[in-house]
Amino acid sequence: MSQSVPMTPESYQKLQEELKHLVRVARPKVVQDIAEARSHGDLSENAEYDAAKDRQGHIEGRIAELNDKIARAQVIDPKTISSDKIVFGATVTLFDVDNEQEVVYQIVGEDEADIKAGKISVTSPVGKALIGHRLDDEVRIQVPSGIKVYEVTDIQYR
Template identity: 80%
Template sequence: MSNSVPMTVEGHRRLQEELKTLIRVERPKVVQDIAEARSHGDLSENAEYDAAKERQGFVEGRIQELNDKIARAQVIDPATIKSDKIVFGATVTVFDVDTEKEATYQIVGEDEADIKHGKISITSPVGKALIGHQVDEEVRIVVPSGVRVYEITRISYT
């Protein structure tokens, strides 16, 4: 799986921070927990040991996953983009024709998506549908709850 993973500068920084914490804090702690649980004797009935080994598996798996994503990262700084079309990193304001409500989303990488903070993944139905469109265009998006019709009112790259 060598395809690149698009992410914003901020998303890349957060993954690096998480990796640093896992390597410097979580990994040594779990090794210490395993050693302590081992010192309690019989490992066959030692729930602390089992829990620590399970946590170690999770930590090591996440470290591998983060190393892979960081290695394949295609870091994009939205501030450097000059486009009148919606591309990765764009902050888009849309008007929902049915509900007559406005919403603003930034199109980001999968690991950065957080709908509570208005960040949607480029691979989500809404993210995919918005790509390539311009201000004043109407976009029909098939979502799990039906079809949404959005009018694009603003595009910015900040």
């Protein structure tokens, strides 16, 4: 059995919109580009044809990937979660014991992860380490530069 892919409703919506665009716009355009390039004659030295075929391969691959993720999607709305533990969707405030600074992360699916926006993947080392912890817990996380020690100062589901 294939593994479910946890994601927020926003991420699920984005994947559906991207799939719709690829199927309705990008795929027909690349088919048209291939037909046009074919009409130029000898395909063995036709760079336009090769480029269009490459684009078609990328588009079809992405369509297959999106269909798979959407089929396995486990849509989780953080607003509906009530837990005193850190789980998928939590927005967590951490106190970095070493540099005495606060950081805030939301634990999201892989496709949504964006460290600049404070969104970390549930499958990342930090995301995995935080899961299951409670308020005031000390969390030790192995990172490339060594071990980070955080104290959980707030957990919200929004």
